[in-house]
Amino acid sequence: MAKLTFHGHATVSIETDDGTRIIVDPWFDENPLSDVKADEIGKVDYIFCTHGHTDHFADAIPLAKRTGATLVSTFEIASFAETQGVENVHPMHIGGGFDFPFGRVKMTPALHGGKVHGDETGAFTTVPGGFLFKVDGLGLYHAGDTALLGDMRFLEGQVDVALLPIGDNFTMGPDDAVRATELIHPRVVIPIHYNTWDLIAQDPEAFRKKMGDRARVEIMAPGDTIPLS
Numbered sequence: 001m002a003k004l005t006f007h008g009h010a011t012v013s014i015e016t017d018d019g020t021r022i023i024v025d026p027w028f029d030e031n032p033l034s035d036v037k038a039d040e041i042g043k044v045d046y047i048f049c050t051h052g053h054t055d056h057f058a059d060a061i062p063l064a065k066r067t068g069a070t071l072v073s074t075f076e077i078a079s080f081a082e083t084q085g086v087e088n089v090h091p092m093h094i095g096g097g098f099d100f101p102f103g104r105v106k107m108t109p110a111l112h113g114g115k116v117h118g119d120e121t122g123a124f125t126t127v128p129g130g131f132l133f134k135v136d137g138l139g140l141y142h143a144g145d146t147a148l149l150g151d152m153r154f155l156e157g158q159v160d161v162a163l164l165p166i167g168d169n170f171t172m173g174p175d176d177a178v179r180a181t182e183l184i185h186p187r188v189v190i191p192i193h194y195n196t197w198d199l200i201a202q203d204p205e206a207f208r209k210k211m212g213d214r215a216r217v218e219i220m221a222p223g224d225t226i227p228l229s
């Protein structure tokens, strides 16, 4: 059974049954919530980036270069990573899925901004997204940074565990995350992208109350690992 570890903000790692290690939105060194620093991360096979903002991407390129992991993101971000010396990239785009050796991943829409951290020219400003992973028989959705989208209803029936931003201000807040849950119908919701800065301060227990019996809310502290089931 795959395991998920939360590293604070929107950074998670996934370990699948076949031993593949995946990191989504690596932001360790400047992340005030992170339980680890980037150089403490050992083996990584894949790095998935929902978009290029600092708080999702800052450690992606150095981590990919050090570990040899394949960096997976939109075509524009993957291309930018190549110009920065990342050897293994896998470009994809919104609405497209691919059968990786560990399972299938589809890139989902997100309504948000897209400036890429580290690109001084601004030429790589691009569309943000999220990821729908199908690993070890389970559907895991990392929404990325997004507003509530009516299109989330198309994910219904495919998601067991949903990582949803609740911070408000830059993304959905708690009310819209509950509304997203009504569209997606996951069994478990893990709140992310909150309490990193004052601007996105939220009470996850209040979010759990708001959610009621729509889904089980799993509140994870940085460093916590749970089995995906």
Ligand code: NI
Pocket (backbone or CB within 6 Å): 051, 053, 056, 112, 113, 145
């Ligand atoms: Ni962002």
Ligand code: MN
Pocket (backbone or CB within 6 Å): 010, 053, 055, 056, 145, 170, 193
């Ligand atoms: Mn963000």
